[in-house]
Amino acid sequence: MTAEVLLSRLEKVRQTGRDTWVALCPAHDDTRPSLAIRGLSDGQVLLFCRSRDCAVEDIVAAVGLTMAVLFPDRPTSPYSRPQRHRWPPADLLRMAGRDARVVGIGALMMTSGDPLSEVDRQCILDAATRLIRTADEAG
Ligand SMILES: [Zn+2]
Incomplete structure (x- = not known):
């Protein structure tokens, strides 16, 4: 599961729900966990910095990862439409x-x-x- 790779590199991780966590945002000088993380059933991971609205690219780069960590490997079809996940x-x-x-x-x-x-x-x-x-x- 890709969320675990990311979670293992974050600090002050706390689980807030079945597939949701908060942690210190690595993209800014965070003192209270403001990074919301949500794992989706298809393996994708959503991130949201509630404090500074940091760019997702900056968040994953700050822990030495790339955007690929947020998306599971899966075959792509030219006929499949990209899914847009939203926060509940x-x-x-x-x-x-x-x-x-x-x-x-x-x-x-x-x-x-x-x-x-x-x-x-x-x-x-x-x-x-x-x-x-x-x-x-x-x-
Ligand atoms: Zn941030």
Whole structure:
């Protein structure tokens, strides 16, 4: 299973479901596990950096692997359409809920006059960007 190859190279790996894990994102200076990993039944692996939205290519390269680790070997047919896997709606809702909380707390801090640190400001901007992208994808 390809997820195991990747998981063996990540730090602070914690299983969160039958085929889901979180780990430190190796593509940025991660201190709290923000890399979401999901193994699919066909062997493909989905990655998502919830903190900085790091590029998947950068994540696999940071642990010395290539994109091939995310896709199982399988015969390809010129007649088969590429499958597009998406995150399950429940996972997307959980992530959007977390980002909405971050943006909401940021709004409360700004309206109460509390100064925002640079880290807080960046977290709020990242969360807002992900929420807008998610809303765009949802149509
Ligand atoms: Zn990252």
